[in-house]
Ligand SMILES: Nc1nc2c(ncn2[C@@H]2O[C@H](COP(=O)(O)OP(=O)(O)O)[C@@H](O)[C@H]2O)c(=O)[nH]1
């Protein structure tokens with residue numbers, strides 16, 4: 129060895145060791161780059177590879193971790209037998225005893241039913257909430273009690289104050305009203321849907337007649353989206369009790385409807401059932417035939433929300449109620465459009481009736 133080097137090693141042993149370690153580190157990094165590689169994550173930043181980890185025990189003390197297999201959440205034609213979880217959702221501005229009595233009378237196992245409400249912050253909402261509270265206390269202390277009940281107070285301040293049926297239906301207020309309703313429905317479903325919810329039934333609070341077998345009858349069709357036909361009882365000019373169509377939001381699109389949509393500015397919506405906006409769509413309300421089978425199905429492009437059954441998966445996939453013009457549609461009709469864009473086909477039951485309160 130070079131005598132100068134020998135001299136250096138003898139006189140400076142610590143520096144020699146430090147130099148040797150540095151040299152070996154450089155060689156190691158240069159020849160075995162893999163062991164040092166930092167991986168890039170999807171954002172392009174470097175991350176060190178994980179060290180092999182000990183498997184996490186499945187049951188930590190105190191149930192800190194819950195695991196759910198979403199593939200096991202089934203929504204089938206045998207919903208009641210399988211006790212598939214149903215979430216019944218109601219935006220509630222007015223409370224009707226008949227509506228509550230029909231919920232309590234549902235023959236679907238109540239242990240598999242959860243209820244969710246959203247109540248506006250208005251005087252009318254306060255009154256409805258007081259009645260709802262009373263009804264809940266009675267039912268939940270009885271054998272008919274439901275698995276769970278959630279009540280939300282609406283957080284938007286632009287809710288319309290109490291309105292008569294005529295005022296609510298005025299074409300001028302439709303966009304603002306339906307937009308507020310869409311926001312309320314979205315808040316309600318996103319807050320209450322659970323990991324084990326199989327079905328969501330949207331049921332308006334002013335549906336005062338519906339069969340006890342409503343859930344079995346509608347789930348039997350095993351459709352992603354299916355809507356009942358909503359009628360109303362009234363006394364005709366001769367004083368005779370009669371029925372008429374109430375909800376015109378369930379329909380099949382027409383050529384004229386599509387042309388009308390194409391002619392409108394992006395933000396403008398089409399609302400069904402107004403002469404000012406004749407679409408000539410085929411309305412499910414007029415497809416009703418009491419002499420035919422009540423389980424006849426028709427495919428739809430727009431749906432109403434009075435009694436609307438949706439597989440929870442459809443909402444989980446992102447189908448919601450657009451509070452803005454979505455292909456010139458809003459709220460429940462916009463929901464049908466969005467679901468269709470996600471690949472789901474809505475259906476309607478023209479001969480399966482529920483009845484709306486007559487103000
Ligand atoms: N949360 C909430 N619910 C509302 C509001 N307005 C109406 N509702 C409820 O939403 C559902 C549909 O509204 P409704 O006024 O009956 O619509 P219409 O029958 O088409 O005139 C019913 O269950 C109402 O009680 C509101 O501003 N906020």
Ligand SMILES: [Mg+2]
Nearest residue numbers: 332334335484
């Ligand atoms: Mg109504």
